[in-house]
Amino acid sequence: MGPKVGFIGGGQMAKALAGGALAKGALQEESLVFAVPSAKGQEALRTRFPAATVVGSGEELMPLCQSIVLAVKPHVLRSLFASLKPLVKPEQLFVSIASGISLANLKDALGTDRVIRVMPNTPSLVGTGASAVAADSDIAADDIAWVTTLLESVGIVERIPDSQMHAVTAVSGSGPAYVYLMIEAMSDGGVAQGLPRQVATRMAAQTLLGAAQMVLQTELHPGVLKDQVTSPGGTTIAAIRSLESAGFRSALIEAVAAAAQRSQELA
Numbered sequence: 001m002g003p004k005v006g007f008i009g010g011g012q013m014a015k016a017l018a019g020g021a022l023a024k025g026a027l028q029e030e031s032l033v034f035a036v037p038s039a040k041g042q043e044a045l046r047t048r049f050p051a052a053t054v055v056g057s058g059e060e061l062m063p064l065c066q067s068i069v070l071a072v073k074p075h076v077l078r079s080l081f082a083s084l085k086p087l088v089k090p091e092q093l094f095v096s097i098a099s100g101i102s103l104a105n106l107k108d109a110l111g112t113d114r115v116i117r118v119m120p121n122t123p124s125l126v127g128t129g130a131s132a133v134a135a136d137s138d139i140a141a142d143d144i145a146w147v148t149t150l151l152e153s154v155g156i157v158e159r160i161p162d163s164q165m166h167a168v169t170a171v172s173g174s175g176p177a178y179v180y181l182m183i184e185a186m187s188d189g190g191v192a193q194g195l196p197r198q199v200a201t202r203m204a205a206q207t208l209l210g211a212a213q214m215v216l217q218t219e220l221h222p223g224v225l226k227d228q229v230t231s232p233g234g235t236t237i238a239a240i241r242s243l244e245s246a247g248f249r250s251a252l253i254e255a256v257a258a259a260a261q262r263s264q265e266l267a
Protein backbone atom coordinates (compact mmCIF):
# COMPACT_ATOMS: atom_id res chain seq x y z
CA MET A 1 0.00 0.00 0.00
CA GLY A 2 1.37 3.44 -0.97
CA PRO A 3 1.28 6.66 1.06
CA LYS A 4 -2.15 7.68 2.31
CA VAL A 5 -4.22 10.17 0.33
CA GLY A 6 -6.62 12.25 2.39
CA PHE A 7 -9.82 14.02 1.42
CA ILE A 8 -10.95 16.72 3.84
CA GLY A 9 -14.61 16.73 2.80
CA GLY A 10 -16.36 13.74 1.31
CA GLY A 11 -19.18 15.28 -0.71
CA GLN A 12 -20.11 15.24 -4.40
CA MET A 13 -16.72 16.25 -5.74
CA ALA A 14 -14.55 14.16 -3.39
CA LYS A 15 -16.65 11.10 -4.20
CA ALA A 16 -16.48 11.83 -7.94
CA LEU A 17 -12.67 12.17 -7.88
CA ALA A 18 -11.98 9.28 -5.53
CA GLY A 19 -14.58 7.01 -7.16
CA GLY A 20 -13.34 7.78 -10.67
CA ALA A 21 -9.65 7.31 -9.77
CA LEU A 22 -10.41 4.03 -7.94
CA ALA A 23 -12.29 2.72 -10.98
CA LYS A 24 -9.20 3.44 -13.13
CA GLY A 25 -6.74 2.03 -10.56
CA ALA A 26 -5.04 5.42 -10.03
CA LEU A 27 -5.80 5.23 -6.29
CA GLN A 28 -6.15 2.25 -3.95
CA GLU A 29 -9.13 2.22 -1.64
CA GLU A 30 -7.05 1.11 1.39
CA SER A 31 -4.85 4.21 0.92
CA LEU A 32 -7.77 6.63 1.19
CA VAL A 33 -8.68 8.62 4.28
CA PHE A 34 -11.79 10.81 4.40
CA ALA A 35 -12.62 13.44 7.02
CA VAL A 36 -16.24 14.54 7.38
CA PRO A 37 -17.97 15.78 10.54
CA SER A 38 -21.47 14.26 10.37
CA ALA A 39 -22.25 10.67 11.37
CA LYS A 40 -24.47 10.42 8.29
CA GLY A 41 -21.67 11.56 5.97
CA GLN A 42 -19.20 9.15 7.63
CA GLU A 43 -21.63 6.25 7.27
CA ALA A 44 -22.24 7.03 3.59
CA LEU A 45 -18.47 7.04 2.92
CA ARG A 46 -17.92 3.76 4.83
CA THR A 47 -20.64 2.15 2.73
CA ARG A 48 -19.27 3.54 -0.53
CA PHE A 49 -15.56 2.95 0.24
CA PRO A 50 -15.47 0.08 2.77
CA ALA A 51 -11.67 -0.33 2.71
CA ALA A 52 -10.99 3.38 3.27
CA THR A 53 -10.43 5.07 6.64
CA VAL A 54 -13.07 7.59 7.70
CA VAL A 55 -12.41 10.12 10.47
CA GLY A 56 -14.41 13.00 11.90
CA SER A 57 -12.12 16.00 11.32
CA GLY A 58 -9.29 17.44 9.28
CA GLU A 59 -7.12 17.55 12.41
CA GLU A 60 -7.43 13.76 12.77
CA LEU A 61 -6.70 13.21 9.09
CA MET A 62 -3.63 15.46 8.82
CA PRO A 63 -1.06 13.24 10.61
CA LEU A 64 -2.20 10.18 8.59
CA CYS A 65 -1.69 11.48 5.04
CA GLN A 66 1.07 12.37 2.62
CA SER A 67 -1.20 14.10 0.09
CA ILE A 68 -4.32 15.97 1.13
CA VAL A 69 -7.18 17.07 -1.12
CA LEU A 70 -9.12 20.01 0.31
CA ALA A 71 -12.66 19.20 -0.82
CA VAL A 72 -14.92 21.25 1.42
CA LYS A 73 -16.96 24.32 0.53
CA PRO A 74 -14.82 27.48 0.32
CA HIS A 75 -16.29 29.08 3.48
CA VAL A 76 -15.69 25.83 5.41
CA LEU A 77 -12.09 25.69 4.19
CA ARG A 78 -11.51 29.25 5.37
CA SER A 79 -12.82 28.28 8.81
CA LEU A 80 -10.47 25.25 8.95
CA PHE A 81 -7.20 26.99 8.02
CA ALA A 82 -6.35 28.09 11.58
CA SER A 83 -6.64 24.55 12.97
CA LEU A 84 -4.88 22.87 10.00
CA LYS A 85 -1.89 25.24 9.70
CA PRO A 86 -0.05 24.11 12.87
CA LEU A 87 -0.33 20.47 11.72
CA VAL A 88 1.17 20.98 8.24
CA LYS A 89 4.44 19.08 7.61
CA PRO A 90 6.90 20.16 4.88
CA GLU A 91 6.63 16.77 3.14
CA GLN A 92 2.84 17.04 2.70
CA LEU A 93 1.29 18.05 -0.62
CA PHE A 94 -2.02 19.96 -0.61
CA VAL A 95 -4.46 19.97 -3.51
CA SER A 96 -7.35 22.42 -3.20
CA ILE A 97 -10.47 22.03 -5.30
CA ALA A 98 -12.29 24.86 -3.51
CA SER A 99 -13.54 27.51 -5.88
CA GLY A 100 -12.46 31.10 -5.38
CA ILE A 101 -9.49 30.60 -3.01
CA SER A 102 -6.29 31.63 -4.81
CA LEU A 103 -2.97 29.82 -4.67
CA ALA A 104 -1.44 32.77 -2.81
CA ASN A 105 -4.21 32.62 -0.16
CA LEU A 106 -3.89 28.85 0.17
CA LYS A 107 -0.10 28.98 0.61
CA ASP A 108 -0.36 31.76 3.15
CA ALA A 109 -3.21 30.13 5.09
CA LEU A 110 -1.49 26.72 5.23
CA GLY A 111 2.05 28.02 5.73
CA THR A 112 3.51 25.82 2.98
CA ASP A 113 4.46 26.25 -0.68
CA ARG A 114 3.49 22.69 -1.59
CA VAL A 115 0.03 23.63 -2.80
CA ILE A 116 -1.65 22.93 -6.13
CA ARG A 117 -5.02 24.34 -7.10
CA VAL A 118 -7.45 22.30 -9.19
CA MET A 119 -10.87 22.98 -10.66
CA PRO A 120 -12.42 19.60 -11.51
CA ASN A 121 -16.01 18.80 -12.43
CA THR A 122 -18.48 16.08 -11.48
CA PRO A 123 -18.28 14.01 -14.72
CA SER A 124 -14.94 12.84 -13.23
CA LEU A 125 -17.08 10.16 -11.61
CA VAL A 126 -17.65 8.54 -15.00
CA GLY A 127 -14.17 9.18 -16.42
CA THR A 128 -15.09 12.19 -18.55
CA GLY A 129 -14.08 15.02 -16.23
CA ALA A 130 -12.44 18.27 -17.29
CA SER A 131 -9.93 19.59 -14.75
CA ALA A 132 -7.72 22.67 -14.72
CA VAL A 133 -4.51 22.73 -12.67
CA ALA A 134 -2.68 25.82 -11.43
CA ALA A 135 0.62 25.76 -9.59
CA ASP A 136 3.45 28.22 -9.04
CA SER A 137 6.67 27.69 -10.97
CA ASP A 138 8.55 26.55 -7.84
CA ILE A 139 6.33 23.49 -7.31
CA ALA A 140 8.18 20.20 -7.76
CA ALA A 141 7.65 18.39 -11.08
CA ASP A 142 6.81 15.21 -9.12
CA ASP A 143 3.97 16.97 -7.31
CA ILE A 144 2.47 18.25 -10.57
CA ALA A 145 2.93 14.81 -12.13
CA TRP A 146 1.09 13.10 -9.24
CA VAL A 147 -1.89 15.45 -9.47
CA THR A 148 -1.97 15.30 -13.27
CA THR A 149 -1.90 11.49 -13.26
CA LEU A 150 -4.71 11.41 -10.70
CA LEU A 151 -6.86 13.81 -12.73
CA GLU A 152 -6.05 12.19 -16.08
CA SER A 153 -7.42 8.96 -14.67
CA VAL A 154 -10.82 10.66 -14.58
CA GLY A 155 -10.72 12.89 -17.67
CA ILE A 156 -8.77 15.63 -19.43
CA VAL A 157 -6.41 18.07 -17.69
CA GLU A 158 -5.35 21.60 -18.71
CA ARG A 159 -2.55 23.50 -16.95
CA ILE A 160 -3.52 27.16 -16.57
CA PRO A 161 -2.30 30.22 -14.65
CA ASP A 162 -4.11 30.78 -11.34
CA SER A 163 -5.55 34.03 -12.75
CA GLN A 164 -7.71 32.00 -15.20
CA MET A 165 -9.37 29.89 -12.49
CA HIS A 166 -12.50 32.08 -12.33
CA ALA A 167 -13.01 31.61 -16.09
CA VAL A 168 -12.43 27.84 -15.93
CA THR A 169 -14.79 27.53 -12.96
CA ALA A 170 -17.45 29.27 -15.05
CA VAL A 171 -16.93 27.11 -18.15
CA SER A 172 -16.15 23.58 -16.97
CA GLY A 173 -16.59 23.60 -13.16
CA SER A 174 -20.18 24.82 -13.24
CA GLY A 175 -20.70 23.85 -16.90
CA PRO A 176 -22.21 20.38 -16.36
CA ALA A 177 -25.23 22.08 -14.76
CA TYR A 178 -25.87 24.15 -17.91
CA VAL A 179 -25.69 20.99 -20.00
CA TYR A 180 -28.12 19.11 -17.72
CA LEU A 181 -30.51 22.03 -18.14
CA MET A 182 -30.18 21.73 -21.92
CA ILE A 183 -30.73 17.95 -21.85
CA GLU A 184 -33.79 18.38 -19.65
CA ALA A 185 -35.16 21.11 -21.93
CA MET A 186 -34.54 19.09 -25.12
CA SER A 187 -36.23 16.14 -23.47
CA ASP A 188 -39.19 18.35 -22.56
CA GLY A 189 -39.34 19.42 -26.20
CA GLY A 190 -39.41 15.80 -27.29
CA VAL A 191 -42.14 14.96 -24.78
CA ALA A 192 -44.14 17.95 -26.07
CA GLN A 193 -43.86 16.37 -29.52
CA GLY A 194 -45.17 13.05 -28.22
CA LEU A 195 -42.01 11.06 -27.34
CA PRO A 196 -41.97 8.93 -24.18
CA ARG A 197 -39.86 10.68 -21.50
CA GLN A 198 -37.22 7.94 -21.29
CA VAL A 199 -36.71 7.91 -25.05
CA ALA A 200 -36.56 11.71 -25.22
CA THR A 201 -33.97 11.99 -22.40
CA ARG A 202 -31.75 9.20 -23.77
CA MET A 203 -31.80 10.68 -27.27
CA ALA A 204 -31.09 14.20 -25.98
CA ALA A 205 -28.20 13.05 -23.73
CA GLN A 206 -26.62 10.87 -26.41
CA THR A 207 -26.92 13.75 -28.90
CA LEU A 208 -24.97 16.07 -26.58
CA LEU A 209 -22.40 13.34 -25.95
CA GLY A 210 -22.01 12.64 -29.67
CA ALA A 211 -21.75 16.32 -30.61
CA ALA A 212 -19.13 16.88 -27.88
CA GLN A 213 -17.12 13.89 -29.14
CA MET A 214 -17.26 15.31 -32.69
CA VAL A 215 -15.73 18.60 -31.45
CA LEU A 216 -12.98 16.82 -29.49
CA GLN A 217 -12.16 14.12 -32.03
CA THR A 218 -12.38 16.04 -35.34
CA GLU A 219 -10.94 19.26 -33.85
CA LEU A 220 -13.13 21.11 -36.34
CA HIS A 221 -14.61 24.47 -35.36
CA PRO A 222 -18.09 23.95 -33.82
CA GLY A 223 -19.49 26.30 -36.50
CA VAL A 224 -18.22 23.99 -39.26
CA LEU A 225 -19.83 20.99 -37.56
CA LYS A 226 -23.06 22.97 -37.15
CA ASP A 227 -23.07 23.74 -40.88
CA GLN A 228 -22.77 20.00 -41.64
CA VAL A 229 -26.12 19.39 -39.88
CA THR A 230 -27.89 22.36 -41.41
CA SER A 231 -29.55 21.67 -44.78
CA PRO A 232 -30.73 24.68 -46.83
CA GLY A 233 -34.37 25.35 -46.05
CA GLY A 234 -34.39 22.37 -43.66
CA THR A 235 -35.39 21.59 -40.08
CA THR A 236 -32.12 22.53 -38.38
CA ILE A 237 -31.98 26.10 -39.70
CA ALA A 238 -35.60 26.54 -38.60
CA ALA A 239 -34.54 25.53 -35.06
CA ILE A 240 -31.40 27.69 -35.14
CA ARG A 241 -33.43 30.70 -36.25
CA SER A 242 -35.70 30.16 -33.26
CA LEU A 243 -32.72 29.72 -30.86
CA GLU A 244 -31.03 32.88 -32.17
CA SER A 245 -34.21 34.93 -31.78
CA ALA A 246 -34.47 33.65 -28.17
CA GLY A 247 -30.87 34.77 -27.49
CA PHE A 248 -29.53 31.23 -26.91
CA ARG A 249 -25.86 32.03 -27.50
CA SER A 250 -26.00 35.28 -25.61
CA ALA A 251 -27.71 33.50 -22.69
CA LEU A 252 -24.79 31.05 -22.45
CA ILE A 253 -22.14 33.76 -22.76
CA GLU A 254 -23.86 35.76 -20.02
CA ALA A 255 -24.20 32.62 -17.87
CA VAL A 256 -20.44 32.04 -18.04
CA ALA A 257 -19.85 35.72 -17.22
CA ALA A 258 -22.23 35.51 -14.23
CA ALA A 259 -20.49 32.41 -12.88
CA ALA A 260 -17.03 33.99 -13.30
CA GLN A 261 -18.21 37.13 -11.52
CA ARG A 262 -19.68 35.05 -8.67
CA SER A 263 -16.40 33.16 -8.40
CA GLN A 264 -14.59 36.50 -8.07
CA GLU A 265 -17.08 37.68 -5.43
CA LEU A 266 -16.61 34.49 -3.43
CA ALA A 267 -12.86 35.09 -3.49
Ligand SMILES: NC(=O)C1=CN([C@@H]2O[C@H](COP(=O)(O)OP(=O)(O)OC[C@H]3O[C@@H](n4cnc5c(N)ncnc54)[C@H](OP(=O)(O)O)[C@@H]3O)[C@@H](O)[C@H]2O)C=CC1
Pocket: 008, 009, 010, 011, 012, 013, 014, 035, 036, 037, 038, 039, 040, 041, 042, 057, 058, 071, 072, 073, 074, 076, 080, 097, 098, 099, 119, 120, 121, 122, 173, 174
Ligand atom coordinates in the same frame (compact mmCIF):
# COMPACT_ATOMS: atom_id res chain seq x y z
N1 LIG B 1 -19.80 20.11 -7.01
C1 LIG B 1 -19.12 20.49 -8.08
O1 LIG B 1 -19.55 20.34 -9.24
C2 LIG B 1 -17.76 21.11 -7.90
C3 LIG B 1 -17.31 21.53 -6.67
N2 LIG B 1 -16.07 22.12 -6.54
C4 LIG B 1 -15.59 22.53 -5.22
O2 LIG B 1 -15.46 21.37 -4.46
C5 LIG B 1 -15.65 21.67 -3.09
C6 LIG B 1 -16.62 20.66 -2.49
O3 LIG B 1 -17.85 20.79 -3.17
P1 LIG B 1 -18.95 19.62 -3.15
O4 LIG B 1 -18.26 18.30 -3.15
O5 LIG B 1 -19.91 19.95 -4.22
O6 LIG B 1 -19.61 19.89 -1.72
P2 LIG B 1 -20.61 18.94 -0.88
O7 LIG B 1 -21.55 19.86 -0.16
O8 LIG B 1 -21.15 17.85 -1.72
O9 LIG B 1 -19.63 18.27 0.20
C7 LIG B 1 -19.03 19.00 1.22
C8 LIG B 1 -18.35 18.01 2.13
O10 LIG B 1 -17.65 18.76 3.12
C9 LIG B 1 -17.85 18.09 4.35
N3 LIG B 1 -17.58 19.02 5.45
C10 LIG B 1 -18.36 20.02 5.92
N4 LIG B 1 -17.75 20.61 6.98
C11 LIG B 1 -16.56 19.97 7.16
C12 LIG B 1 -15.48 20.09 8.07
N5 LIG B 1 -15.48 21.04 9.01
N6 LIG B 1 -14.44 19.24 7.96
C13 LIG B 1 -14.40 18.26 7.00
N7 LIG B 1 -15.40 18.10 6.10
C14 LIG B 1 -16.46 18.94 6.19
C15 LIG B 1 -19.27 17.60 4.30
O11 LIG B 1 -19.45 16.58 5.27
P3 LIG B 1 -20.88 16.29 5.97
O12 LIG B 1 -21.71 15.65 4.89
O13 LIG B 1 -20.54 15.39 7.09
O14 LIG B 1 -21.41 17.63 6.38
C16 LIG B 1 -19.30 17.07 2.87
O15 LIG B 1 -18.76 15.77 2.81
C17 LIG B 1 -16.16 23.11 -3.01
O16 LIG B 1 -15.12 23.95 -2.54
C18 LIG B 1 -16.52 23.45 -4.44
O17 LIG B 1 -16.23 24.81 -4.74
C19 LIG B 1 -15.22 22.24 -7.60
C20 LIG B 1 -15.61 21.82 -8.83
C21 LIG B 1 -16.92 21.28 -9.11
Ligand SMILES: O=C(O)[C@@H]1CCC=N1
Pocket: 099, 169, 173, 174
Ligand atom coordinates in the same frame (compact mmCIF):
# COMPACT_ATOMS: atom_id res chain seq x y z
O1 LIG C 1 -21.31 25.98 -7.75
C1 LIG C 1 -20.19 26.04 -7.23
O2 LIG C 1 -19.86 27.03 -6.56
C2 LIG C 1 -19.19 24.93 -7.45
C3 LIG C 1 -17.94 25.41 -8.13
C4 LIG C 1 -17.95 24.80 -9.49
C5 LIG C 1 -19.09 23.88 -9.47
N1 LIG C 1 -19.73 23.93 -8.33
